[in-house]
Amino acid sequence: xxxxxxxxxxxxxxxxxxxxxxxxxxxxxxxxxxxxxxxxxxxxxxxxxxxxxxxxxxxxxxxxxxxxxxxxxxxxxxxxxxxxxxxxxxxxxxxxxxxxxxxxxxxxxxxxxxxxxx
Amino acid sequence: xxxxxxxxxxxxxxxxxxxxxxxxxxxxxxxxxxxxxxxxxxxxxxxxxxxxxxxxxxxxxxxxxxxxxxxxxxxxxxxxxxxxxxxxxxxxxxxxxxxxxxxxxxxxx
Numbered sequence: 480x481x482x483x484x485x486x487x488x489x490x491x492x493x494x495x496x497x498x499x500x501x502x503x504x505x506x507x508x509x510x511x512x513x514x515x516x517x518x519x520x521x522x523x524x525x526x527x528x529x530x531x532x533x534x535x536x537x538x539x540x541x542x543x544x545x546x547x548x549x550x551x552x553x554x555x556x557x558x559x560x561x562x563x564x565x566x567x568x569x570x571x572x573x574x575x576x577x578x579x580x581x582x583x584x585x586x587x588x589x590x591x592x593x594x595x596x597x
Numbered sequence: 598x599x600x601x602x603x604x605x606x607x608x609x610x611x612x613x614x615x616x617x618x619x620x621x622x623x624x625x626x627x628x629x630x631x632x633x634x635x636x637x638x639x640x641x642x643x644x645x646x647x648x649x650x651x652x653x654x655x656x657x658x659x660x661x662x663x664x665x666x667x668x669x670x671x672x673x674x675x676x677x678x679x680x681x682x683x684x685x686x687x688x689x690x691x692x693x694x695x696x697x698x699x700x701x702x703x704x705x706x
Contacts, residue, residue: 514695516643523600523700524635524643524686538693574643582631582690583648590642 481505481586483575488591491565499560499591501575506586508556509533512578515549515560517571518590525571529578530558543569565595601626601687601698608704614675617701619687620668627668631690634663634672637700638683646685647672679705 487499501513515527528539528549537549548561558575572590579585602620609615619626619634626632634647645654647663650670660675670689674681682705687698 516697524637524688524697526688526695526697529695540694576643579645579648579654580652581633581649582629582695583633583645583688584635584643585645585648585654587642587644 481577483577483586483588485573485575485588485591488573488593490594490596492597493566493595495565496561496563497565497593499562499573499575499593501558501560501588503556503558503577506577509553513549513551513558514576514578514584515558515573516576516584516587517569517573517593519568519571522571527573528560532578562593565593567595569593570595599696601689601696603685603687603698603701605699606702606704608706609674609677610706611677611679613677614673615677615703616674617672617685617687617703619670619672619689619698621670621689621696622668625689625691625696626665626670626687629690630665632663632665632670633688634661635686635688636683637686643686674703677705681705 482504484502514529530549546564551558574590576584577586632650635643650665651663
C-alpha cells in the first residue's frame with residue numbers, strides 16, 4: 480500500500496536550518512508530484528510547496544519562498560525539504576503528500592514536528 | 598493569497614445531512630474544477646474525501662459528495678455517523694500554488 484514517512488523534524492533555534500525527508504513506498508514514485516503541507520499548533524492546514532514528478536517544476540507558498548527548497552531523488556524514492564532561516568511561525572507539523580488525479584493530495588504521511596524556538 | 602472561506606463549525610445529529618461551504622474567487626475555486634476536501638481526525642494523517650469537485654476516491658463512503666457553483670464549493674455528508682466528527686478542509690488549485698480553507702469542525706450531536 481502507499482506509504483509516506485516523514486523524518487527530520489525537531490527543535491531548532493530561529494535563523495537556523497533543518498532538512499526534512501519524505502520516504503515513499505507502494506507506488507511508482509517517479510510518476511507523481513509530491514507536496515509538503517503544514518499545520519501550526521491550533522491552526523489550519525497550509526500548503527507549503529510542491530515538486531513535479533521529475534523535479535523540473537517547483538512552486539512555493541509566499542510565506543516560505545526564498546527560504547525553503549524542495550528537491551527529490553527518484554533513485555531513493557525520497558523528497559527533501561530544506562528549510563533555512565527558520566522563524567517561530569514555521570513551527571508546525573509538516574506532512575508530505577502524494578499528488579493525485581487532477582490536483583489533489585491522495586495519500587499523506589503521519590507528519591513530523593518542527594519547533595522553532597530559542 | 599488568502600485562505601478559502603469555510604464556516605468555523607457545523608453540527609448535526611446522527612442520520613441527518615450537513616453541508617460545508619468553501620468560498621473562494623475566480624482565481625481559484627471558480628476558475629478550475631480542482632477542488633478537493635480532506636478529513637482530519639486528531640493525531641491521524643489527513644484523508645482525501647473528494648477530489649476534482651465531486652469525485653470520491655476508492656474507499657470513501659458514498660455518503661460524502663461534493664459540488665460547486667461559481668466561486669463556492671460544497672461538501673455534503675448524508676446519514677451522519679459518529680465517526681464523521683472531524684475537521685474538514687477544502688483546497689483549490691491556483692496557477693502558482695494551492696490554497697486551503699480555514700477548516701470546519703464538524704460535531705455529531
